[in-house]
Amino acid sequence: MAKTLIPVLGDQLSLSLSSLRHADRKDAVILMAEVAAEADYAPHHRKKLAFVFSAMRHHAAALRAEGWEVDYVRLDDDGNEGSLGAEAARAAKRHGAARIVVTEPGEHRLMAEMRGWEEALGLPVEIREDDRFLASHSEFDAWAEGRKQLRMEYFYREMRKKTGLLMEEGEPAGGRWNFDAENRKPASDDLFIPDAFAAEPDEETEAVLEMVERLFPDRFGDLRPFRFAVTRAGAEAALDHFIEHALPRFGDHQDAMLNGRPFLWHSVISLYLNAGLLEPLSICRRVEEAWRAGAAPLNAAEGYIRQIIGWREFVRGIYWREGPDYLRRNALGAHRPLPAFYWTGETDMACMADAIGQTKREAYAHHIQRLMVTGNFALLAGIDPHEVHEWYLAVYADAYEWVEAPNTLGMALFADGGLLASKPYAASGAYIDRMSDHCGRCRFDVKAKTGPKACPFNALYWDFIARNEKTLRGNPRLGPVYSTWGRMKPEARDALRASAARFLASL
Ligand code: FAD
Ligand code: DLZ
Numbered sequence: 001m002a003k004t005l006i007p008v009l010g011d012q013l014s015l016s017l018s019s020l021r022h023a024d025r026k027d028a029v030i031l032m033a034e035v036a037a038e039a040d041y042a043p044h045h046r047k048k049l050a051f052v053f054s055a056m057r058h059h060a061a062a063l064r065a066e067g068w069e070v071d072y073v074r075l076d077d078d079g080n081e082g083s084l085g086a087e088a089a090r091a092a093k094r095h096g097a098a099r100i101v102v103t104e105p106g107e108h109r110l111m112a113e114m115r116g117w118e119e120a121l122g123l124p125v126e127i128r129e130d131d132r133f134l135a136s137h138s139e140f141d142a143w144a145e146g147r148k149q150l151r152m153e154y155f156y157r158e159m160r161k162k163t164g165l166l167m168e169e170g171e172p173a174g175g176r177w178n179f180d181a182e183n184r185k186p187a188s189d190d191l192f193i194p195d196a197f198a199a200e201p202d203e204e205t206e207a208v209l210e211m212v213e214r215l216f217p218d219r220f221g222d223l224r225p226f227r228f229a230v231t232r233a234g235a236e237a238a239l240d241h242f243i244e245h246a247l248p249r250f251g252d253h254q255d256a257m258l259n260g261r262p263f264l265w266h267s268v269i270s271l272y273l274n275a276g277l278l279e280p281l282s283i284c285r286r287v288e289e290a291w292r293a294g295a296a297p298l299n300a301a302e303g304y305i306r307q308i309i310g311w312r313e314f315v316r317g318i319y320w321r322e323g324p325d326y327l328r329r330n331a332l333g334a335h336r337p338l339p340a341f342y343w344t345g346e347t348d349m350a351c352m353a354d355a356i357g358q359t360k361r362e363a364y365a366h367h368i369q370r371l372m373v374t375g376n377f378a379l380l381a382g383i384d385p386h387e388v389h390e391w392y393l394a395v396y397a398d399a400y401e402w403v404e405a406p407n408t409l410g411m412a413l414f415a416d417g418g419l420l421a422s423k424p425y426a427a428s429g430a431y432i433d434r435m436s437d438h439c440g441r442c443r444f445d446v447k448a449k450t451g452p453k454a455c456p457f458n459a460l461y462w463d464f465i466a467r468n469e470k471t472l473r474g475n476p477r478l479g480p481v482y483s484t485w486g487r488m489k490p491e492a493r494d495a496l497r498a499s500a501a502r503f504l505a506s507l
Pocket of ligand 1: 265266267268269270271273274304307308311312313315365366367368370371375392393396398399400403404405407408411412
């Protein structure tokens with residue numbers, strides 16, 4: 001009987017994947033392949049590599065337990081040809097496959113490659129939509145069509161209505177769609193901060209850690225200690241841990257930062273969700289249940305659900321709608337190279353050192369660290385958006401282009417000219433001081449605006465505003481900022497710009 005070959009990628013670790021649906025287990029072979037091309041298209045953090053390979057190996061075992069035949073190719077197997085296309089071709093020959101069925105990948109790069117498989121392999125190839133999201137491509141496009149501006153808030157409301165999450169008789173629970181204004185409290189060390197969830201590596205994970213150590217000795221990031229879960233059950237345990245210990249405070253302190261406290265009340269589940277070990281709707285239902293049971297306040301449940309059915313779905317819609325050209329957008333004409341300290345964390349700016357240092361250790365930083373520290377710095381300093389994009393794609397365990405690129409280019413860097421965000425998320429040191437305890441331990445003075453001791457974010461902020469006046473002055477949300485700039489004495493403006501220029505020259 002001619003077989004159907006079903007390649008399953010490293011971020012398609014879901015038992016309900018569209019390519020597996022309606023397949024007859026007797027006539028199908030699943031191919032999972034660890035390949036150099038995927039390990040190398042970005043210089044992935046070593047923890048990310050270990051997570052992906054170990055989770056793939058555990059998923060292969062889970063599929064076998066469900067009765068599937070799985071052909072698994074390890075990265076160091078003899079004969080591994082190093083790319084998904086070449087491995088699909090080899091496997092198709094090995095099994096005498098008559099056709100290939102695959103779920104669409106999460107990247108334009110691989111989508112283009114897969115579209116060429118039919119010709120390259122001489123077999124019919126069916127590419128199915130990835131329906132592990134709440135909004136299909138056509139649903140998002142229909143929502144976006146004809147709108148002058150795409151705003152997450154309106155899309156989010158549609159997703160709330162569609163799913164019924166936090167809805168009561170057709171109205172949003174609590175009478176409001178959005179409790180964001182109640183999600184901006186700073187934090188302090190004397191609040192109860194839960195321990196991070198930690199899984200124990202099993203034998204398979206140990207083998208992967210050794211392989212990554214051996215094959216990627218020079219890659220960015222600490223490999224050990226390795227505490228990520230690598231199975232569906234482990235990911236569920238991480239979610240349970242979050243709901244029990246951190247969700248109640250997630251809302252209040254979502255935007256807070258504390259030195260040496262990488263996880264605070266965040267869930268740290270994006271790597272599992274993006275890999276397919278958790279499903280978005282069931283996570284949100286669990287969070288809603290916690291609220292209904294009185295175990296979490298509404299601002300926490302709403303704030304959390306908004307990230308998943310709002311932001312996550314919204315950025316994916318934009319990624320696919322805008323096409324590959326999105327990756328090269330540079331609306332503010334920023335061309336400075338990425339400073340070397342993004343790879344070392346060696347900088348005197350305490351907030352940057354903390355965010356980059358933990359990124360190196362954990363392959364994780366929470367949203368405000370990514371947006372308002374490393375992202376904000378890159379925006380203000382005019383770093384080339386594509387270089388920044390390549391950095392974010394590499395350093396986080398949850399990074400896949402469909403979710404990383406719109407967040408980096410659209411949200412953090414305004415490189416899409418305001419498609420995703422209504423104004424640049426630019427902020428001076430005062431924001432970081434308000435939301436964190438970094439400034440008190442920094443060698444720079446956050447209250448000083450100019451001079452060698454002044455927090456670099458201050459002069460850089462005004463330099464950014466001045467430098468981009470032509471493009472940004474017309475933005476209604478920046479009206480007050482340009483009025484303040486206009487009211488400053490020329491000497492004060494010159495001093496800010498000179499201070500910024502000195503700092504930028506030192507990078
Ligand atoms: P929590 O704070 O606990 O939030 C819950 C979940 O909501 C997350 O797990 C995630 O699935 C979802 N979520 C929250 N914010 C966003 C968002 N803006 N976009 C999409 N999903 C969101 N997220 C990624 O999953 N992969 C990336 O590569 C990525 N790159 C980013 C780059 C930049 C510059 C910025 C500003 C944000 C990026 N994000 C990315 C979004 C966000 O920072 C992470 O999803 C979040 O920090 C993951 O940690 P967590 O699981 O503890 O999230
Ligand atoms: C991220 C990643 C890595 C590091 N390695 C593999 C791999 O060896 N084999 C595989 O099938 N997938 C891997 N992935 C995930 C893919 O890069 C991911 O599927 C694409 O980026 C599309 O989202």
